[in-house]
Amino acid sequence: MITMIHDFVNLDTILAQENIAVFGAGYASRNLLKYAAKNKFYVRDIYVSDVEENPLFFMGIKVNCLYTTSREELTNTVLVVALTEKNHAGVYEIISSMPFKNVFYLCDDMIKKIAFFNEGSESVMSNVNEKVRECVEGCMFRYHRFIQKPCLEYMIVNILDHCNLRCKGCDHFACIADEKFFSRDSIYKDLERMAELFDGDYIIKISVMGGEPLLHPELLQILQDVRHFFPYTTIRLTTNGVLLLQQKEDFWRICRENKVTIVNTKYPINLNFEEIKRRAYTEGVVFRYFEGTGDDVVKQSFKKIINLEGDSNPVESFSKCHISNYGNILLEGKFYGCPFSVQSYRIFNKKFNQNLRMTEEDYLDIYKVNSKEEFFEFAARPKFYCRYCSGLSEPFEWERSKFQMSEWV
Numbered sequence: 001m002i003t004m005i006h007d008f009v010n011l012d013t014i015l016a017q018e019n020i021a022v023f024g025a026g027y028a029s030r031n032l033l034k035y036a037a038k039n040k041f042y043v044r045d046i047y048v049s050d051v052e053e054n055p056l057f058f059m060g061i062k063v064n065c066l067y068t069t070s071r072e073e074l075t076n077t078v079l080v081v082a083l084t085e086k087n088h089a090g091v092y093e094i095i096s097s098m099p100f101k102n103v104f105y106l107c108d109d110m111i112k113k114i115a116f117f118n119e120g121s122e123s124v125m126s127n128v129n130e131k132v133r134e135c136v137e138g139c140m141f142r143y144h145r146f147i148q149k150p151c152l153e154y155m156i157v158n159i160l161d162h163c164n165l166r167c168k169g170c171d172h173f174a175c176i177a178d179e180k181f182f183s184r185d186s187i188y189k190d191l192e193r194m195a196e197l198f199d200g201d202y203i204i205k206i207s208v209m210g211g212e213p214l215l216h217p218e219l220l221q222i223l224q225d226v227r228h229f230f231p232y233t234t235i236r237l238t239t240n241g242v243l244l245l246q247q248k249e250d251f252w253r254i255c256r257e258n259k260v261t262i263v264n265t266k267y268p269i270n271l272n273f274e275e276i277k278r279r280a281y282t283e284g285v286v287f288r289y290f291e292g293t294g295d296d297v298v299k300q301s302f303k304k305i306i307n308l309e310g311d312s313n314p315v316e317s318f319s320k321c322h323i324s325n326y327g328n329i330l331l332e333g334k335f336y337g338c339p340f341s342v343q344s345y346r347i348f349n350k351k352f353n354q355n356l357r358m359t360e361e362d363y364l365d366i367y368k369v370n371s372k373e374e375f376f377e378f379a380a381r382p383k384f385y386c387r388y389c390s391g392l393s394e395p396f397e398w399e400r401s402k403f404q405m406s407e408w409v
């Protein structure tokens with residue numbers, strides 16, 4: 001029997017295992033490998049049935065012949081067959097006669113979804129000099145900000161404002177936020193409405209975060225609610241990890257049963273990251289660090305500079321922004337284009353007695369819109385609030401906040 005991969009939840013769970021190999025060295029596998037690289041999944045090998053007709057390396061990964069690989073190696077290998085469905089029958093018999101640990105096949109729809117996912121990061125420039133490449137890729141990056149997508153790539157569900165770490169210059173303004181939890185009931189209602197508008201699909205990734213989500217007393221119910229309304233979506237719990245080792249059995253079980261990926265941002269703090277990772281693996285929960293999977297990966301901090309005058313060109317800021325048309329956020333019945341706008345409006349203004357203005361252009365009232373297409377159009381449109389983004393960000397060494405306005409201006 002062929003086990004097909006139909007959605008990103010399934011795909012991520014499979015790719016997160018050890019000893020992953022991909023069968024095929026064509027269009028589908030190229031896209032699958034790009035997806036894996038972008039999401040920091042490690043693919044060990046490529047397999048093909050005939051090495052004569054294939055390169056020795058494909059996308060930098062060694063290509064092996066299925067017939068000449070040792071049975072011992074195959075026994076350890078989880079194989080993802082990256083071929084279009086019309087080619088499955090041709091390889092099924094060979095592959096099923098081999099002692100793979102597990103075999104999964106991508107369905108055609110999934111191949112298309114992966115190709116779409118990769119589209120934003122695609123580079124068509126391989127043979128031009130560095131300057132031209134930079135210039136063209138810069139233009140493509142900007143151009144893609146304005147392209148309406150046929151689904152939402154990413155949506156943050158903001159469940160609280162505050163945080164137990166309080167990093168300097170936090171771009172969700174959690175370090176200067178008062179304690180504020182959003183209730184499970186209100187989040188449930190918003191998720192239900194989003195699922196109604198999106199038919200429970202068309203959102204590729206949802207990240208449950210804040211602030212620090214592990215502080216929320218109703219976190220486990222919220223995670224189950226997200227999975228209930230979005231059965232095909234990759235769900236991430238984005239955390240600083242400080243409280244992970246204190247979590248009880250229930251937490252790990254709910255993450256496992258609801259296929260929640262824990263994304264731990266690795267700050268340079270005294271935390272036993274190895275132990276956290278080990279615990280997640282032992283509990284059968286997919287785990288990764290925010291900006292990579294390597295042990296030496298540490299979060300790079302950036303000061304995102306606010307233009308208090310509000311006289312930046314919004315189209316220009318939006319075109320240069322790394323989260324425009326991507327980092328949408330759901331909060332109290334409204335859908336915003338980015339956490340920076342709504343959280344600086346709510347938190348920064350209050351803390352420093354400022355008057356950054358927000359208009360109806362900056363959000364959708366999810367109870368007033370009628371279709372998912374309105375979200376795709378909204379996401380790809382520059383917002384009024386983009387005039388407060390200077391377009392500049394400066395890297396700095398991570399430290400705790402001193403709660404001063406200069407951390408953002």
Ligand code: SF4
Pocket residue numbers: 163164165166167170171172173174175210211212240
């Ligand atoms: S851990 Fe994350 S949310 Fe908390 S203050 Fe630091 S950057 Fe902000």
Ligand code: SF4
Pocket residue numbers: 317318321322323324325337338340341383385386387388389
């Ligand atoms: S306000 Fe506009 S430019 Fe600024 S972070 Fe949000 S989307 Fe990007």
